[in-house]
Every structure is written in structure tokens, then in C-alpha cells.
Amino acid sequence: MITRTASARYEGLGKDGKGHISSQSGVLEETPYGFGTRFGDEKGTNPEELIAASHAACFTMALSFALAGAGFSEGTLxxxxxxxxxxxxxxxxxxxxxxxLTASIPGIDAEKFAEIAAGAKANCPISKLLNAEITLTHTLS
Structure with a gap:
């Protein structure tokens, strides 16, 4: 099992609050988020953007591996x-x-590509997460 972590801190409440997100890898380090980054044009990120990035990356990687497993050795996704x-x-x-998705895979026909892409969409871990059980543990201090 592999575990990856990220954390969020929000100071203040509601529209007046400001938050920061950090990730285990350091790619996100005190990256700002809040009402203005989620519903406005302030610089920073928001949960939906991060889900979109995760889903795009996960699906693309899953498709890449599925295509390689089907015997294709080059292409762009x-x-x-x-x-x-x-x-x-x-x-x-x-x-x-x-x-x-925009793809260029030499030697693949449209029907085979659609089949492999549909499998990658259904089986990438983030697609599965979007339908997954979610648990919560908490501590109130």
C-alpha cells in the first residue's frame, strides 16, 4: 500500500478566511486557497482544480499503461x-x-482505442475514488 498526504489549514471563517495547502512531495507548499480562489479570480488554487489535475493525470497515466500493455510502444496523450x-x-x-482527450497512437484503430480508453476511464484510481467510500476521523481541541 502506498499512502500520499496533503494538508490544508484555514484561518478565519467563511468568506473572510484564508487557507494554505501543502503536499507531501512539496509541489504544493503553503499554496493559498480560499473564497476568492474558488469563486473568484484570486491567485491560488481550489479543491475542484486539484481534483481536475488529479483526474487528468491519473486517467492519462492509466491509459498510457493500458496502451503499452496492449502492445503499443509510442504515442502522445x-x-x-x-x-x-x-x-x-x-x-x-x-x-x-x-x-x-487528444491522442496520437501510431497503428491503433479507432474502435480499439475507444475500448482501451473506456477501460482506463473506468479503472484509474481517481475515477474509482470519485465513487469511493469516504471516512472521517476528527479531533476537536
Whole structure:
């Protein structure tokens, strides 16, 4: 089992609060996020952007490995994920992730490519996570 971690800290509450996100690898280090980065144009990130990056990267890598496993040895894959945040009642929900793929794989036919791509979409770990059980442990101090 491999475990990767990231952390978030939010100081202040609601629209007036400001947060920072850091990741185990250091790629994100005190990266700002908050109301303005999520719903406005402030510099920083937001949860939906991070999910989109994760989904695009995971799917693209899964497809790359699936194509290699099917005997293809070269090509280029480029994926954009568009994660939708919709109003739901008093809050919001992430309603979908739309993957847009552009690929160049010499020697593959469209039907075989569509089959392998559909398998990668269904089986990449982030696709599975978006339908996964989520647990929560907490400490209140």
C-alpha cells in the first residue's frame, strides 16, 4: 500500500478566511486557497482544480499503461479534466468530471482505442475514488 498526504489549514471563517495547502512531495507548499480562489479570480488554487489535475493525470497515466500493455510502444496523450461545481440546496456539490482527450497512437484503430480508453476511464484510481467510500476521523481541541 502506498499512502500520499496533503494538508490544508484555514484561518478565519467563511468568506473572510484564508487557507494554505501543502503536499507531501512539496509541489504544493503553503499554496493559498480560499473564497476568492474558488469563486473568484484570486491567485491560488481550489479543491475542484486539484481534483481536475488529479483526474487528468491519473486517467492519462492509466491509459498510457493500458496502451503499452496492449502492445503499443509510442504515442502522445493529452487530457484536460473539467470538474463541475454546482449549487445544491444550501451548499455545493461536485457533479461531474469531464475528461477531454487528444491522442496520437501510431497503428491503433479507432474502435480499439475507444475500448482501451473506456477501460482506463473506468479503472484509474481517481475515477474509482470519485465513487469511493469516504471516512472521517476528527479531533476537536
Amino acid at each position: 493529452e487530457t484536460t479534466a473539467k470538474v463541475k461545481l454546482d449549487k445544491e440546496g444550501e451548499g455545493f456539490k461536485v457533479s461531474r468530471s469531464d475528461l477531454e
